[in-house]
Amino acid sequence: MRLSRFFLPVLKETPADAQIVSHRLMLRAGMIRQQSAGIYSWLPLGFKVLKKIEQIVREEQNRAGAIELLMPTLQSADLWRESGRYDGYGKEMLRIVDRHERDLLYGPTNEEMITEIFRSYCRSYKDLPKNLYHIQWKFRDEIRPRFGVMRGREFLMKDAYSFDLDEAGARRAYNRMFVAYLNTFERMGLKAVPMRADTGPIGGDLSHEFIILAETGESEVFCDSALVDMGAPGLDVDFDGDLQPLVDARTSLYAATDEMHEAARFESEVPAERRLSARGIEVGHIFYFATKYSEPMKAVVTHPDGKDRPVHMGSYGVGVSRLLGAIIEAHHDEAGCIWPEEVAPFGVGIINLKTGDADTDAACAKAYDALTKAGKDPLLDDTDERPGGKFATMDLIGLPWQLVIGPRGLKEGKVEVKHRASGARHELSLEDAIARLAEGSLPRG
RNA sequence: CGGGGCGUAGCGCAGCCUGGUAGCGCAUCUGCUUUGGGAGCAGAGGGUCGCAAGUUCGAAUCUUGCCGCCCCGACCA
Numbered sequence: 416m417r418l419s420r421f422f423l424p425v426l427k428e429t430p431a432d433a434q435i436v437s438h439r440l441m442l443r444a445g446m447i448r449q450q451s452a453g454i455y456s457w458l459p460l461g462f463k464v465l466k467k468i469e470q471i472v473r474e475e476q477n478r479a480g481a482i483e484l485l486m487p488t489l490q491s492a493d494l495w496r497e498s499g500r501y502d503g504y505g506k507e508m509l510r511i512v513d514r515h516e517r518d519l520l521y522g523p524t525n526e527e528m529i530t531e532i533f534r535s536y537c538r539s540y541k542d543l544p545k546n547l548y549h550i551q552w553k554f555r556d557e558i559r560p561r562f563g564v565m566r567g568r569e570f571l572m573k574d575a576y577s578f579d580l581d582e583a584g585a586r587r588a589y590n591r592m593f594v595a596y597l598n599t600f601e602r603m604g605l606k607a608v609p610m611r612a613d614t615g616p617i618g619g620d621l622s623h624e625f626i627i628l629a630e631t632g633e634s635e636v637f638c639d640s641a642l643v644d645m646g647a648p649g650l651d652v653d654f655d656g657d658l659q660p661l662v663d664a665r666t667s668l669y670a671a672t673d674e675m676h677e678a679a680r681f682e683s684e685v686p687a688e689r690r691l692s693a694r695g696i697e698v699g700h701i702f703y704f705a706t707k708y709s710e711p712m713k714a715v716v717t718h719p720d721g722k723d724r725p726v727h728m729g730s731y732g733v734g735v736s737r738l739l740g741a742i743i744e745a746h747h748d749e750a751g752c753i754w755p756e757e758v759a760p761f762g763v764g765i766i767n768l769k770t771g772d773a774d775t776d777a778a779c780a781k782a783y784d785a786l787t788k789a790g791k792d793p794l795l796d797d798t799d800e801r802p803g804g805k806f807a808t809m810d811l812i813g814l815p816w817q818l819v820i821g822p823r824g825l826k827e828g829k830v831e832v833k834h835r836a837s838g839a840r841h842e843l844s845l846e847d848a849i850a851r852l853a854e855g856s857l858p859r860g
Numbered sequence: 861c862g863g864g865g866c867g868u869a870g871c872g873c874a875g876c877c878u879g880g881u882a883g884c885g886c887a888u889c890u891g892c893u894u895u896g897g898g899a900g901c902a903g904a905g906g907g908u909c910g911c912a913a914g915u916u917c918g919a920a921u922c923u924u925g926c927c928g929c930c931c932c933g934a935c936c937a
Contacts, residue, residue, distance in 0.1 A: 427898065428872050428886065432930055452929065506861095507936075524937090558861070558935060565937095572937060624937095633936095700937060734937040768896055803897040810897090821896055831896090 416761065417783075418796045422459050425808055435631050437743035438563030440752050444812045446739070453560025453568030460812060461739065463760040465571065468738050469550055471602050471757060472573045479595035479654050481546040481575050486528050488552055492518035494527040497712050507556045521554040526708050526730060529576040533726070534714035540580050543716060543726065544588055548575030550735060562633075565696070565740035575731040578709075580718065585703050585727040589621050590658040592731040594648050596625050596699050597665075601647035603738065604755025605745055607698060608642050610670040614702065621729070624672065625699035629744040632694030637681050638670035640691040672697075696741045703729040746836075752813030753836050762791035763852055764814040766806065768821030770799045778820050778830070782849050786818075789853035793818075810835065816857070818848055834859055 424445040432449075433439040441447045446461025457465055473483065489511070495501035501520075509521040522528070529547055537545065550573045560568050577588035593609065600607035607625045614622040626636055628643065648661050669684045671677070672695070681690065709715065709725035717723050734741075746753040754760065763786055767779040779795055786793040794814060796805045802821070809817050819831040830848050832841045837860050843851065851857045 424870095426871065426887095431866090431872070434931075449929090505935095553937080555936070559931090559933090561931085570937065574937090697937065732937055737937060766896095801895055801897090801899065803895090803899080806897045808898085819896080823896060 416794050419798050435562050437740040440743055460760050464758055467758045469735050472733055475595045475599040476548050479591045481548045485549045486525050489519050490522045498527045498708055509554050509556050523553055523555045530708045530712045530714045533578055540716050540718050544579045544584055546575055546577040564736045571736040573733040573735055577729045578726045585729055589703050589729050590662045591654050592701050593662050594658050597647040603758050606643055608638055608670055610672055621703035623701055624697050626695035627698055627741050628693045628695050631744050632696045635673040636695040637676050638691050639668040639685045640689045642668045642670055698738055698741050699733045701731040751811035754813045756815045759815050761794035761814050763793045763816045764809045765793050765795040765818045767797050768802045770797055772822050774825050775822050778845055785849045
């Protein structure tokens with residue numbers, strides 16, 4: 416993409432309304448525009464990142480055996496009356512009346528609807544297990560939206576729902592999502608720590624929040640630092656195999672948000688040097704809720720013994736739009752965003768220091784074509800802004816690599832490659848720079 | 861929903877207390893000079909001062925109501 420043709424409305428000044436760094440940077444980098452409290456338009460740069468995050472989530476769900484579908488944003492109130500949640504959900508559910516005076520709602524979640532779908536088609540134990548998910552916009556009419564996309568009213572969420580014969584099967588489904596989440600967040604450059612969450616009336620140990628650590632996190636968390644250092648299981652995990660050891664290795668270490676924190680246990684279970692007290696952002700939540708919906712909504716299957724029993728369900732959410740904010744909170748500096756390569760809106764930013772200079776323009780065009788062919792999706796700043804402004808914009812939008820090309824360097828046969836995260840610069844010939852960016856072989860430190 | 865605050869040009873703000881021709885910086889446009897980390901000079905355009913009533917000869921300014929947004933708290937992916 417050539418910047419002169421792109422739509423990148425960057426702001427030099429910080430908007431007054433934005434309090435936290437991710438919100439400020441998303442506004443300044445021209446990624447989002449607020450349309451109403453907690454409701455945002457996704458401008459091209461932000462939209463590209465959103466789609467990349469969504470795609471990683473999708474790939475890892477698929478790898479773990481979940482099946483994608485798409486349910487509507489609007490739901491009939493009748494479904495929610497069946498589960499008993501219509502009256503219980505409260506004012507954060509947006510209720511709508513259509514022209515026939517029928518009650519609708521803008522879905523805050525989809526347990527009822529997926530249960531309705533499941534029960535309509537699945538009758539036998541032979542249909543199990545199943546895990547169905549979708550990535551769809553949700554609306555929760557939060558009392559006080561804030562922090563930009565981190566706490567919006569409208570948000571993009573991946574929610575998966577598992578259906579199993581019994582609790583043992585549900586646990587296997589739970590473990591698959593547990594592992595898939597670790598891989599998902601690692602691919603985005605995040606260190607996500609699973610923390611035991613409140614299971615509410617269901618009880619048991621099958622509910623975890625996935626928290627990423629960031630100084631500006633919304634809640635205080637406590638964990639064993641070994642958990643943070645452990646890393647994800649990796650993409651070659653066999654999801655058909657026994658995942659329990661992988662899960663146990665993590666759940667056996669102490670990790671809790673402030674609501675679940677037990678100071679005494681923390682101190683007795685975790686050696687002093689590994690006691691990590693930090694702030695975190697919740698980016699995923701998984702839980703097993705047994706027959707909470709299948710029972711009232713009569714989602715039953717016939718077991719081998721010929722008897723009908725309600726299926727055991729779990730649900731697994733990832734805040735896709737929230738992740739943009741979370742990633743920025745985890746990866747930024749004073750100058751702007753620092754995108755991990757997997758989610759960066761463009762792979763390389765090419766800065767033409769003197770647009771209109773024939774040699775520089777030609778060198779930039781050559782780099783642009785070569786990197787485009789190499790699949791690096793470059794963004795070429797071919798505007799006639801001054802160099803200082805171009806550097807500042809490129810740092811702000813946070814592309815992982817910058818290729819700086821100007822007449823002064825070209826005279827000596829050199830261009831400069833800058834690694835955004837480390838600030839490391841390399842002086843290379845144009846050909847070397849192109850080749851090494853194309854193959855990703857430049858040092859990242 | 862309780863408490864606090866703010867709505868004046870695209871963005872950031874001053875003016876309001878004490879009513880009298882609507883301002884500043886950035887951005888935008890034109891010209892010239894500049895050009896390796898957010899340039900300089902000269903000029904130009906852009907605002908029914910959130911909306912509506914009221915007080916007044918006269919309202920951005922005072923009064924009332926409404927709307928929107930932000931912050932703190934309780935609540936949440």
